[in-house]
Amino acid sequence: MxxxxxxxxxxxxxxxxxxxxxxxxxxxxxxxxxxxxxxxxxxxxxxxxxxxxxLIELHTDNLEKHMTPRPGVDWPSASAVLTHDAQIVAAGITTVFDALSIGDVNPRGKRMQQLPIMLEAIASAAQDGHTRAEHRLHLRCELCHPDVLSVFRDLVEHPLVQLVSVMDHSPGQRQFALESKYREYYMGKYHLSAAEMDAFTTEQKANSRQYSDKHRRAVVEECQARGLAVASHDDATPAHAQESAGFGMSIAEFPTTVEAAQASHALGLSVLMGAPNIVRGGSHSGNIAAAELARHGVLDILSSDYYPASLLQAALQLAEQDNDYDLPRAIATVSHAPAKAAGLHDxxxxxxxxxxxxxxxxxxxxxxxxxxxxxxxxxxx
The missing domain is CATH 2.30.40.10 (Urease, subunit C, domain 1)
Known part of the structure; x- marks a missing residue:
């Protein structure tokens, strides 16, 4: 240079x-x-x-598709990280928070087994200077999983961890307020039979009742003690937003209603929505459109989620839509706003x-x- x-x-x-x-x-x-x-x-x-x-990306699951490019295929982790990194930087992303999921809601999933492998591969590639973007870690905690707290405590001390999100994907609330949508989504995604889906639903509801609240409190307390940024996930009501603000969270990921987004924004949480939601014209799961939140002036951050190239495209589209986002404000949703929310002031x-x-x-x-x-x-x- x-x-x-x-x-x-x-x-x-x-x-x-x-x-x-x-x-x-x-x-x-x-x-x-x-x-x-x-x-x-x-x-x-x-x-x-x-x-x-x-661009600064706070929440992407993109690495997972390179770790398992086809069902039953485990790709070498070092190669997967470099391929992921190449996609990230080609999308204009210079700082990326790779989301690692603690607690797998997929009954046939391998996320928990892949978790330490993915973490080590990211850390090794970054340490060796092989990555072109700067990689940080975002721990996604599925609160209703029985083992989430113990695994979280094993990982949270890693120096690359800088963001933690807490979520509960059990049916009947938040993202899946309609149980019919829950069944449609998981049966389609994981190819479950009706009987398997019934058993899965019953188990997730029971785990949520037993673990979700106490795990949320414990994870947030440990993050606060370490000065880590914390994000809520799928808040659906002003009461959810109040709870998140009470825990000192700084980001509201993917609120599912205008009311929850408005309450989060008013309480000082940065509202994060998916860039694919903007590009596609709506949510794939039937929740509120990101463009609708922009029309209300409460969209703060965009995340590429599962498609890195969507980030810049969505910001440019946002600036052309019927809202108060000019180009500088739209670009801030993929640069300054995520940096500030994650505590990156440089x-x-x-x-x-x-x-x-x-x-x-x-x-x-x-x-x-x-x-x-x-x-x-x-x-x-």
Missing amino acids: PAEQIFTNARLVTADRVIDGTLVVRDGLIAAVEEGRSQLPQAHDLDGDYLMPG RGELRVGLRADLLQARVKQAQPVIRQVWREGNRVF
Whole structure:
């Protein structure tokens, strides 16, 4: 990496406006954000493309599909992590929180067995300098699983863990208030027979009654003691939002109703929704559309969830929809807002003194084309 880099003839997306100008990087940090073109011969001409902060992804399950690319196929973990990382950085994501699920709701699933393998593979690749994006860990705690607390305590001390979310996917509440939707989703996803589904539903309800509340309290208390950011999941009512705020949570992941999102936002939680929800025009599980929350002004963060390339596309679409999100505010949902919610104050904006995590993109027929990506001034794509 040169000591100084100059990027000019770019449309710079700052926190509050878009500038036709020049950005200077010195020693991996942003040194200047200026209007106008540089006449220096060493300046890199970006040909009028957008130059944005590198994207920050707080919740992605993308690694799982590379660990198990087909049912019954276990892929070598080191290769899976590098393939995942390549997809992440090609989507313009320079900081990613890989979501690792503690407690598998799939009766035939292998998440619990894969968990330590995935964690070690991510940590080893990052330590060896093989990853191009910066990888952090997001522990997703399925509260109604009997073993979630013991496994959480085994993993929470890992230095890459910086975000924890708590969730209860049992039927009859939150994401699956309608039990019919629960049956439709899990029978379709896991190919369960009617009898298997009946037994699974009964077991999940019983586990929720026995474990969910006490596990939520215990996980949150341990996160607070360690200064870790905590997210709620699938809050459906203002009472759920009040509970999450009372626990000191900073993020409300995927609220299922406008009322829950409004209450969360008012209580200071950053409302996170799926970027695929924006791109597809609605929720795949029948809950509130992210665009509807944007129309109410209570959409704070977008997450690619299961499709990394959706992140920038969704932000650009958000800026074109009927709401109060201009391009800088829309880009903040995938950069500054997630950085702030996760306690990362050194990145997420084009601002002097912050890390030069950068993304060059051109938009062709409403489709973003990512041309270059830099992490701390080093080109990684």
